[in-house]
Amino acid sequence: MGRKSKPTAIILHRIIFLLAAMTDFAIARLDAATPDFRARLADLLAFNDATDSAVSGAVSEILAAVKSRGDAAVIEYTARFDRMNVSDMAALELSREELNAALGKLPLRLEQSLRRAAERIRVYHEKQRQESWTYTEEDGTVLGQQVTALDRVGLYVPGGKAAYPSSVLMNAIPAKVAGVRELIMVVPTPDGVKNDLVLAAAAVAGVDRVFRVGGAQAVAALAYGTETIPQVDKIVGPGNAYVAEAKRRVFGIVGIDMIAGPSEILVICDGKTDPDWIAMDLFSQAEHDELAQSILISPDAAYLDAVEASIRKLLPTLPRQDVITASIANRAGLILCRDLAEAAEIANHIAPEHLELSVADPDAMLPLIRHAGAIFMGRNTCEALGDYCAGPNHVLPTSRTARFSSPLGVYDFQKRSSLIHVSDQGAQTLGEIAAALAYGEGLQAHGRSAEYRMGR
Numbered sequence: 001m002g003r004k005s006k007p008t009a010i011i012l013h014r015i016i017f018l019l020a021a022m023t024d025f026a027i028a029r030l031d032a033a034t035p036d037f038r039a040r041l042a043d044l045l046a047f048n049d050a051t052d053s054a055v056s057g058a059v060s061e062i063l064a065a066v067k068s069r070g071d072a073a074v075i076e077y078t079a080r081f082d083r084m085n086v087s088d089m090a091a092l093e094l095s096r097e098e099l100n101a102a103l104g105k106l107p108l109r110l111e112q113s114l115r116r117a118a119e120r121i122r123v124y125h126e127k128q129r130q131e132s133w134t135y136t137e138e139d140g141t142v143l144g145q146q147v148t149a150l151d152r153v154g155l156y157v158p159g160g161k162a163a164y165p166s167s168v169l170m171n172a173i174p175a176k177v178a179g180v181r182e183l184i185m186v187v188p189t190p191d192g193v194k195n196d197l198v199l200a201a202a203a204v205a206g207v208d209r210v211f212r213v214g215g216a217q218a219v220a221a222l223a224y225g226t227e228t229i230p231q232v233d234k235i236v237g238p239g240n241a242y243v244a245e246a247k248r249r250v251f252g253i254v255g256i257d258m259i260a261g262p263s264e265i266l267v268i269c270d271g272k273t274d275p276d277w278i279a280m281d282l283f284s285q286a287e288h289d290e291l292a293q294s295i296l297i298s299p300d301a302a303y304l305d306a307v308e309a310s311i312r313k314l315l316p317t318l319p320r321q322d323v324i325t326a327s328i329a330n331r332a333g334l335i336l337c338r339d340l341a342e343a344a345e346i347a348n349h350i351a352p353e354h355l356e357l358s359v360a361d362p363d364a365m366l367p368l369i370r371h372a373g374a375i376f377m378g379r380n381t382c383e384a385l386g387d388y389c390a391g392p393n394h395v396l397p398t399s400r401t402a403r404f405s406s407p408l409g410v411y412d413f414q415k416r417s418s419l420i421h422v423s424d425q426g427a428q429t430l431g432e433i434a435a436a437l438a439y440g441e442g443l444q445a446h447g448r449s450a451e452y453r454m455g456r
Helices: 008-021 037-045 053-069 071-082 096-105 108-126 165-178 196-205 215-224 241-250 275-286 301-317 321-331 340-350 362-368 383-388 424-441 444-452
Strands: 028-031 133-136 142-149 152-156 182-186 209-211 234-236 264-269 293-298 333-336 354-358 374-377 414-421
Touching (some): 037 333, 053 215, 071 215, 096 196, 108 196, 152 165, 152 215, 165 182, 182 215, 215 241, 264 275, 264 340, 275 293, 275 301, 275 321, 293 301, 293 321, 293 340, 301 321, 340 362, 362 374, 374 383, 424 444
Parallel strands (some): 028 333, 152 234, 182 209, 264 354, 354 374
Antiparallel strands (some): 133 142
16 A cells, blocks of 8 residues: 555554644653552553554455456556556566666765675574484484575565665575575655665665565565566565555465564663663664654663653754654653662563663673563663664564564574484384374374384
């Protein structure tokens, strides 16, 4: 669907948040020692991610149209939502030469930074690659696991105002490290305007094909395949509410990475870090979106006051102050705890996307942390470094899903097949066990299949 459209519920959220930004706002203050702390924390964390019925209906229509009419439907929706009138899909595909040309247009410092970030991301993810393995039992039976890469992956990249070349690197490079044969990127270009930095990132990351298509129609094309865009095995990458709903609906036909919620940062500080640093770290997530969440936990009440003062001092200096103010006023929290152990306990309950341990000895605190997408250790380690160039992936679980989910990585682009090669002797031993269990379950064909190998 059109990227400028938003579901009704989110539009109302943002109107309310922006109204709050026009007034002298209060930042939520919580004290872990009060009886109502857990209830207040639950209210702070609450986020309604229900899909608007208009979004659901529109996505359903688009998916059905692309599935049945292929390229023709993609071209129609691209004209309707991105104001690009083209006669065929060839006009929507970018060549390798165009990607390289975009890379060549970048200022030298920006090109070098893009390449250095890509290399750091590649080096980190190469350590994640899993290999096949086997072992042989005494009777000669061989068991193991064969690890293979996905054949083809689709990468969705937002276009228009929300253009993130770092997301191209973070999604494409692990896929390539895993050995994915073909990586197809879709990116909307409203009014035909291309983002050179995004295209340059695609060139550096080794993306194979790029189509100027976005919205639910791009997800549908990747999931079902059209005459021009081949069907992929998995779709990764962020998008708006229409893209998220489309990914949710095609899951099962293809794999997806995750359905991400608003960005989050949780900082645990012992009260010794410059409060301006922490205020800016909180802003680094708040500037993403009015619904982003920034939380600070500290055992030092005076320090929480100092950080709040820094927030109010530094906020007017930032270009996105309206967005940041709305986020801070409505979803931020300053939490007073008894000690760092309790801070870790609260953090585990929140299970944040980004967790900063801005303390004197982060290594000593690390064993207390069980749930977080990424952990940034020490006063110098701001979350922004992880977004761009530290090396680990910035595609992270949100909305408390770090309790059971992990960052995007090479393992998301690999799959595993079990290997079983039974020897003559193994057929006797295993057959006896399998037949007994099969008959116990009432599955005679299973039992007889095993017994045939036993010579019965």
